[in-house]
Amino acid sequence: MITNHETPPTRGVQLSEQVARQLTHAIHTGEMRPGERLPTEATLGERYGISRSVVREAISMLRNAGLVTSRRGSGSYVAEVPTVALRLAIPDPSLQSVIRLLELRRALEVEAARLAAQRRTPSQLRRLRNAMADIDEAVEVGADGVDQDMAFHRAIAEASNNTHFTAVIDFYNRFLHHAITVTRTNESLRETFMAQVIEEHQAIVDAIAQGDEDAAAQAAGRHLEHAEWRLRQAPVDLLERLEDTASSEPTNDTGDAR
Amino acid sequence: MITNHETPPTRGVQLSEQVARQLTHAIHTGEMRPGERLPTEATLGERYGISRSVVREAISMLRNAGLVTSRRGSGSYVAEVPTVALRLAIPDPSLQSVIRLLELRRALEVEAARLAAQRRTPSQLRRLRNAMADIDEAVEVGADGVDQDMAFHRAIAEASNNTHFTAVIDFYNRFLHHAITVTRTNESLRETFMAQVIEEHQAIVDAIAQGDEDAAAQAAGRHLEHAEWRLRQAPVDLLERLEDTASSEPTNDTGDAR
DNA sequence: CCCGACTGATTTGTCAGACAACATTATAAA
DNA sequence: TTTATAATGTTGTCTGACAAATCAGTCGGG
The missing domain is CATH 1.10.10.10 (Winged helix-like DNA-binding domain superfamily/Winged helix DNA-binding domain)
Incomplete structure (x- = not known):
């Protein structure tokens, strides 16, 4: 000693x-x-x-x-629960980089949806449906509904009943916020896109509700594939404006609960 | 004032x-x-x-x-490369907790294998095969080959050419090391298991080599499924010894390179 | 003109002491 | 015994100072 x-x-x-x-x-x-x-x-x-x-x-x-x-x-x-930290470089907001993030997100959400279909509790299913309704509501009011969309995906992760999924998805979603916003503010295609998104979300929730894990995984995979496709449709000039919108917006990202 | x-x-x-x-x-x-x-x-x-x-x-x-x-x-x-940290509680070494980690790992590795099948460079494929050979070599010498196994899976992640996968997989693999060791040191079943593992690895590499993404994803999924099954076969007393081996190790996590 | 040593100003690292805000414990009162 | 009150202990913040390292400019010599 x-x-x-x-x-x-x-x-x-x-x-x-x-x-x-x-x-x-x-x-x-x-x-x-x-x-x-x-x-x-x-x-x-x-x-x-x-x-x-x-x-x-x-x-x-x-x-x-x-x-x-x-x-x-x-x-x-x-501390009662000692922690370890995974530290990594902040991804730049280029299209290429965002797509890399979407790939990771797809990996996680496909499996999260599968687990959710197996394990979701009734209350988690209720929360999922509420989150979906929130998106509709926000869109009708004219908002972009990005926050509600992310809450929806978070609800799926929670329904997987595996905290690792929620942790990693939460962590990476921060960097996708602006990218999703860009897709949503793409005026010309917005209505078509939103209809697609809602439909895809519905498919995921239905599969989870029925406990059909393969269907849930497939639906989630399709949703993320299409999300990447939609992102690619966004005009380049919109993507480049990512940084501007980022700096002007009061993103209270660090406002986590205590 | x-x-x-x-x-x-x-x-x-x-x-x-x-x-x-x-x-x-x-x-x-x-x-x-x-x-x-x-x-x-x-x-x-x-x-x-x-x-x-x-x-x-x-x-x-x-x-x-x-x-x-x-x-x-x-x-x-x-900083030239600003970073963000994902912090989470150190998982306890219970069987339940380890299985949760395996679920995450499955999500990541299935997709990593898919991407690797699409993008692996010739040198990455070579490294994959070398890693597989290293496992055989270690096992023949009598070692457990855990480190080599992890290196193999890391090689798959690298072949996906998406740094996010390698980062997250590396991060979580630390906590799986002991669990895998337990499976390997299960004397009675060891030979049978190792044969299975090698066979499954071979299937993944073959699919990646041929560029068959669906086959690669399937093979990786099967491998991780079986890994969970093998872990469950391990006697309970072995699992309980996890904590001892874990606490005796000098985890020098703050020693990052400059 | 170029270059190196020197000088002085700037800036972070450390020290020292003090008070404010809050928590804990001991004490007194009911 | 229970409850209010005082005393004490601890972290958060303020102020001022000096040491150590860096940086910008000056000057002299080649």
């Missing part, structure tokens, strides 16, 4: 990072158990011979890594 | 988090382009009407999220 009561961090690298590593190690090895409270910032600073600022930066890293949570007035605690 | 020159952060939440969100938004929307230098900490503090400490905490979050890098004496810069 390494009793580093006074371990002067080796010079060269960032102090905060070294401390963060030591704390991370302590958590990973189970030396500090989930739910346990960390020593106070003052204590840690004294122990490592550093100022409170550095301790705070180090803890900030752990917080960001999902390893601890801090409560003002109380202390910092090892 | 607080002179809110620009946007007064709404009270209630952490100041640093609010600022971090604004900056994150600016980067995500491309308002600040990769490589560009951020305003100095002092400037940002003045602009948002907050102290430098808070600015530093906010920037620290961005740094941890991989969105910016800081150079002492120079400034903070938007």
Whole structure:
């Protein structure tokens, strides 16, 4: 056991990072158990011979890594459910890149639909139908219905009763938001497209409702294939405007529930 | 005393988090382009009407999220490849949980095999065959061949020529390593299983080599189905030993290359 | 004209101390 | 015993300062 009561961090690298590593190690090895409270910032600073600022930066890293949570007035605690992070580059909004995302989405949603057909609870089926109705409603009002569309697909993922699907789909859908918007705002083709989309959605829901997994998977696969086709129909100039619409829109993407 | 020159952060939440969100938004929307230098900490503090400490905490979050890098004496810069993180709880090693992972893996690999059949380059096909040979070799020597097996599946993902697949598959495979090991170390059934596995792998590679996408997808689907079945055959006591083997390993996840 | 060393200003990293906001615990009152 | 109140502890934020590294410009010599 390494009793580093006074371990002067080796010079060269960032102090905060070294401390963060030591704390991370302590958590990973189970030396500090989930739910346990960390020593106070003052204590840690004294122990490592550093100022409170550095301790705070180090803890900030752990917080960001999902390893601890801090409560003002109380202390910092090892997270109950330690997490790992998949970090990847933000996809550029080119057509090629968006299509790559659609391919992944297809992989996930086809299987999600299949699982949903096997496992959906009655309430999940109800939510699916509500989500579909929401799309109609939004379109009738004149909105693009993109948010409602994404909620619909999220409902399918939820009905699969496999949290991994919802996590990954949610993660990637952020980057598809603008692409879908472009397809929807393609004025000339909009009505035709919307009719198609609604029809395809209906097929998926019907299959899930009947518990026909192969039909559900097929319907989902067709839907995503057609989605790619519809995207390709969008004029190039619309696609290029992706970035502009992105910067002008107040996308509160980080507004996740607590 | 607080002179809110620009946007007064709404009270209630952490100041640093609010600022971090604004900056994150600016980067995500491309308002600040990769490589560009951020305003100095002092400037940002003045602009948002907050102290430098808070600015530093906010920037620290961005740094941890991989969105910016800081150079002492120079400034903070938007990372050349801005990243986003998918964070999720570390799956427990229960049979139920592992099967959930296999479901996701099936979704991904079926589609990856389909894409690989369409797009694999000759060199990728060669690598696939080498990976398959490596498995045989490892098994003949007496090793479990788990690492080689995972490399094989990674080669399929790479042959899909869609980086999203490799990223997600890599990410989740970490948690499947032990589960696969368990299946392989099931002494009584090992030989039968390995023969099956090799046969199934061969079917996938053949389909990919011939460019038959439907056959490749089917073969991959069958392989993953059988994998789940094989896992279920493993005695319960073996599955329970998963946790021990898992906790004894030094997971150095923070050691990413620079 | 070009180039290198030097100087000074700028900027992030760290330190130190203080107060505010909130949480927890101990204490007193009913 | 239960409830209000005070005291204490802890994180969040503010302020000011210095160290260390970078950067821009100046100057002198080739």
